[in-house]
Amino acid sequence: DTAVSQTPKYLVTQMGNDKSIKCEQNLGHDTMYWYKQDSKKFLKIMFSYNNKELIINETVPNRFSPKSPDKAHLNLHINSLELGDSAVYFCASSPTPQSAQYFGPGTRLTVL
Amino acid sequence: SQQGEEDPQALSIQEGENATMNCSYKTSINNLQWYRQNSGRGLVHLILIRSNEREKHSGRLRVTLDTSKKSSSLLITASRAADTASYFCATDARGSQGNLIFGKGTKLSVKP
Numbered sequence: 001d002t003a004v005s006q007t008p009k010y011l012v013t014q015m016g017n018d019k020s021i022k023c024e025q026n027l028g029h030d031t032m033y034w035y036k037q038d039s040k041k042f043l044k045i046m047f048s049y050n051n052k053e054l055i056i057n058e059t060v061p062n063r064f065s066p067k068s069p070d071k072a073h074l075n076l077h078i079n080s081l082e083l084g085d086s087a088v089y090f091c092a093s094s095p096t097p098q099s100a101q102y103f104g105p106g107t108r109l110t111v112l
Numbered sequence: 113s114q115q116g117e118e119d120p121q122a123l124s125i126q127e128g129e130n131a132t133m134n135c136s137y138k139t140s141i142n143n144l145q146w147y148r149q150n151s152g153r154g155l156v157h158l159i160l161i162r163s164n165e166r167e168k169h170s171g172r173l174r175v176t177l178d179t180s181k182k183s184s185s186l187l188i189t190a191s192r193a194a195d196t197a198s199y200f201c202a203t204d205a206r207g208s209q210g211n212l213i214f215g216k217g218t219k220l221s222v223k224p
Binding site for chain 1: 143147153155156157160198204209210211212214216217
């Protein structure tokens, strides 16, 4: 059974479009995260969501917005996509904010 | 600012040899975690070491933490070709509520 799943695996879109990436975890974890991995493999935290509290990395543009319909899901919505948004986006979850994190397989976003 | 820095950036060894990767960080931490990422895949959690721990083992993995030097090391003993991957350290800084800060990673290549 997949612990943390993301859809789609690949996403190719034009500049200016709006897109969403979905994330689901079946581990019963309370905390979920979104990370961005750039072309140099550098991973950067974007958001964490724990008990309905959203913590936003201040460097993330407000075109990015996480949406959590329930504890098992944390979707990432991106407005007005830009070339620089091209990256691999990883969702993760953990039982508590200070425990090991379980990562999804990633979504490779390409903005043309 | 980036918290973790791994050293070396790349490491190539023969099967059976030991591999040591180092990580330095800048601020006080709750814990430090090591992750592995195979090419094109998500991250897999290896070990979490808390700020009050000095050494931890898991199978062929040994992690040390020196909070006075703000550094950690990951030792993989008797390496195998399947250990070929990128290894990242990530710090959970005090007050961050689980938002891990990742280093740039060490790319390990184990030749059969």
